[in-house]
Amino acid sequence: MMIQEKVWLISVTLMGLLAAAFIFVRARSHERQVDYAPLQKRAYRLRTVFFWILVFTLGPVMLYTLVDLPYDPVAAERSGGTVQVVDAVGYQWRWDLSRTEFKVGDPVEFRVTSADVNHGFGIYDADLRLVAQTQAMPGYTNRLRHTFTAEGTYRVLCMEYCGLAHHNMISEITVVKP
Numbered sequence: 221m222m223i224q225e226k227v228w229l230i231s232v233t234l235m236g237l238l239a240a241a242f243i244f245v246r247a248r249s250h251e252r253q254v255d256y257a258p259l260q261k262r263a264y265r266l267r268t269v270f271f272w273i274l275v276f277t278l279g280p281v282m283l284y285t286l287v288d289l290p291y292d293p294v295a296a297e298r299s300g301g302t303v304q305v306v307d308a309v310g311y312q313w314r315w316d317l318s319r320t321e322f323k324v325g326d327p328v329e330f331r332v333t334s335a336d337v338n339h340g341f342g343i344y345d346a347d348l349r350l351v352a353q354t355q356a357m358p359g360y361t362n363r364l365r366h367t368f369t370a371e372g373t374y375r376v377l378c379m380e381y382c383g384l385a386h387h388n389m390i391s392e393i394t395v396v397k398p
């Protein structure tokens with residue numbers, strides 16, 4: 221089973237459980253009244269405990285995952301590597317890349333823009349897995365940094381519907397061993 225199908229199944233199950241709980245509560249809401257004061261007290265106490273559990277678990281997780289932000293876009297230059305700049309222009313309906321061959325491990329900066337309408341600049345590996353993407357917008361240049369970690373033939377596809385031959389916006393990138 222693919223990961224998407226698993227996630228879909230889990231989501232549907234959880235949505236079903238939530239709906240069932242809602243229906244259950246709704247169905248029982250007309251039953252006899254009971255004294256909720258003690259129950260409320262207990263719930264409030266639990267809420268406080270829950271709050272502190274959240275603070276002490278999610279707090280460190282958040283700090284740990286955010287510590288690298290903001291991602292340093294010029295780290296490659298400072299570590300001595302040279303960034304290869306590539307101009308990428310989207311047209312209806314093709315890509316114009318100033319360079320299409322790269323080496324594994326070399327940081328590349330794609331300067332992506334469009335000559336006409338909005339396009340989506342997506343780089344896919346041989347298995348059609350997306351490895352990097354940005355928007356190609358008229359009048360604006362987006363910088364997309366990517367370091368290829370595996371050799372092979374990559375494809376640049378358009379990720380935004382841009383007219384009749386949108387599906388024909390395909391370019392190839394070759395990545396070779398250093």
Ligand code: CUA
Binds near residue numbers: 310340379383386
């Ligand atoms: Cu360009 Cu779709």
